[in-house]
Amino acid sequence: MSFTNRRTTAANASLISTRSMSSTVSPALASALREAGAGPFATGHPLNGMLEKAGWYGKTFTSVHDVKPLMCRDEKGELYSNRELGKGEASLWTVEFRGETTATMVYDGQPVFDHFKRVDETTLMGIMNSKGVPAEGPFYYFFLERVSGAPHGSPRAGEDS
Template sequence: MNPTEAHARFQELREHDGQVDPLELDAVWAELDTVSPEEILGDWKGGEFRTGHPLDGMLAKADWYGKSFLSVHDAKPLVCRNAAGELYSNLELGQGEASLWTVEFRGESTATMAYDGRPVFDHFKRVDGNTLMGIMNAKGVPAEGPFYYFFLERAPGIRLAAPAPRATEES
């Protein structure tokens, strides 16, 4: 597969209504260009590839919208919708927020988001100027996976609602 074929295959897999073979996603990933953290700053709307991974559908249940990278040290990995339809950074689900780094994954250095409160990394590669492919990797996941595959599309500026107050044991 060459880069042009990888872009076309990415679109086909993204539009596929059903389960996607992770090996096909890996073949696409291998042909995509790496990115730097600075190149991906901004707001992104997300979606997932259903591969049979245990996380399939879990973000939808949390009403996940996407991610917001305000700076390399201020990344909001789980922008979700609240009951009023407003977007907010779901600190509880993510156990905090995140930061962007350049990390080697599969022999290539690319932009990677490190979660503050979880041993989780989201690695990114460029599909085109407005689309990223992501692979979530975590502590304890073998080199061959299973990985969680997702995509991000540039979105207009996200206006986040104030975070909901955290429940305390006393309330």
């Protein structure tokens, strides 16, 4: 299933249903995506449109303890980890969310959690949750798709070598 170019409006109920049909993942499986392109589901959440304006491209999983949650493109199109926007970087943990235990990205510098479920071999669905959000939401829904042939292990623009 491909979510690429999925910029259409999606109802929260439809996304919740899709998420409930997806399987949970371990932090190791989530980190196996390595480099993932991302995109939002347009649900009317306050973040819809904001990350795109920052040049959000996706996430890079170096290991379960080293995740770059906000990989963005600069004005030259180069990828970099936007540590300022993310208030640091992140790591993967196993966390219960809505009665299921699944891989969750925990941001280093802010109370934000991205809970993941597997859609297929190369795609994860995420729900961003944070301190102060009621149990029923609103949540920010997004997808991650593994980037095939992406280079790994080399420094990114804007990162320390």
